[in-house]
Structure formats: C-alpha cells, structure tokens
Amino acid sequence: MEEISFFEGIVLGALLSFVVFIGYIYFELKGKNKVHEAIKKVEEKARPQAKIFMPPTEEEEAQQKIIEKNKKAGRGTEAEELGI
Secondary structure, three states, rough: OOOHHHHHHHHHHHHHHHHHHHHHHHHHHHHHHHHHHHHHHHHHOOOOOOOOOOOHHHHHHHHHHHHHHHHHHHOOOOOOHHHO
C-alpha cells in the first residue's frame, strides 16, 4: 500500500472538510424548513384567545369628558387639567 504525501493529505483533508460542511448546511437548512412549517401549522390552528376589557373608571370617564370638551373648543388638553 502506497503512502500519501503531506500535500496530498492536506488536499484530501480540505476536500473532506468541504464535503462535511456542505452536508451540514444542507441538513441544517432542511431541518429549519421543517421547523418553520410546523410553527406555521400550529399558528394556523391556534384559536385567538378572548380578551378581558375592564370598564373605564370614573376618573377615566371624567378625563375623557374634559378631552372631548377641549376638542370641541378647538384647543389641546394639558396634563394639569386631567389631574395627572
């Protein structure tokens, strides 16, 4: 059996590394694609969750009335007017 030279070993090592690298990238991309497809399926099947809306407090209603009154008068509302 014939031994390989140092240069041939370097070239074969580089080729082998390249093949392993390309294989890794191929399977990595293939796996990511499957993960994204699975996530999309789960998102499509997921039902939207109900939201709970709290009724406005008396303070918030009073602030809204002040804001609406100022809008009708054509001026802005300052924070001091709202008690903030």
